[in-house]
Amino acid sequence: MELTEPTKVVLVDDHKLFRxxxxxxxxxxxxxxxxxxxxxxxxxxxxxxTFGLPEVVxxxxxxxxxxxxxxxxxxxxxxxxxxxxxxxxxxxxETIKKMLKSGVNGYVLKNxxxxxxxxxxxxxxxEGSYYSNRVTAILIEDLxxxxxxxxxxxxxxxxxxxxxxxxxxxxxxxxxxKVHPRVVETIRENLFKKLQVExxxxxxxxxxxxxxxxVE
Numbered sequence: 001m002e003l004t005e006p007t008k009v010v011l012v013d014d015h016k017l018f019r020x021x022x023x024x025x026x027x028x029x030x031x032x033x034x035x036x037x038x039x040x041x042x043x044x045x046x047x048x049x050t051f052g053l054p055e056v057v058x059x060x061x062x063x064x065x066x067x068x069x070x071x072x073x074x075x076x077x078x079x080x081x082x083x084x085x086x087x088x089x090x091x092x093x094e095t096i097k098k099m100l101k102s103g104v105n106g107y108v109l110k111n112x113x114x115x116x117x118x119x120x121x122x123x124x125x126x127e128g129s130y131y132s133n134r135v136t137a138i139l140i141e142d143l144x145x146x147x148x149x150x151x152x153x154x155x156x157x158x159x160x161x162x163x164x165x166x167x168x169x170x171x172x173x174x175x176x177x178k179v180h181p182r183v184v185e186t187i188r189e190n191l192f193k194k195l196q197v198e199x200x201x202x203x204x205x206x207x208x209x210x211x212x213x214x215v216e
Contacts, residue, residue, distance in 0.1 A: 008035040012044045013060040041066030061088040069102045076103030080169040083124040100199035106130035121137045160187050161207040
């Protein structure tokens with residue numbers, strides 16, 4: 001019987017005691033192991049060349065030198081295939097929306113139950129993202145705010161919305177849309193502004209709500 005390699009997780013947090021507790025917790029989950037740790041975003045980026053890419057990054061927001069927002073954006077640009085789960089004490093709408101817009105695949109509060117963290121890790125692997133009821137409510141509330149202007153989408157933007165509802169990473173959109181990867185980034189940013197959403201989840205909710213994509 002072939003043994004399955006555990007999913008490699010990296011912790012990026014400037015609090016050593018917190019990291020120590022998280023290492024013990026995650027290593028206790030079946031199928032997961034903490035491969036290595038970093039104190040901030042810059043430390044994380046430097047260590048990547050030595051220790052290699054993980055499957056999942058557990059990322060704090062408030063860190064010195066390079067915070068979670070910058071780190072998530074850097075990863076989204078360089079390694080979009082790596083799943084990022086934000087771990088934070090910040091529960092306010094603006095911080096959550098800003099972090100989602102930075103490219104994270106999920107958001108969990110540090111005072112959450114350990115079971116939620118395990119569920120989040122499993123969801124990242126199986127579904128590609130994890131958002132608690134709190135985060136989903138924020139996104140829906142933001143999407144349902146009255147729009148000041150009528151939104152008109154191009155055929156390419158509609159096709160982008162449909163692709164956003166799949167498990168493909170943004171970089172994989174380029175050959176399908178027959179455009180340069182940088183054009184994909186431009187389309188995404190334009191859609192964020194047009195639809196007044198903060199993240200890929202917002203794009204998906206919009207696509208489903210306006211029947212551009214049908215859930216089977």
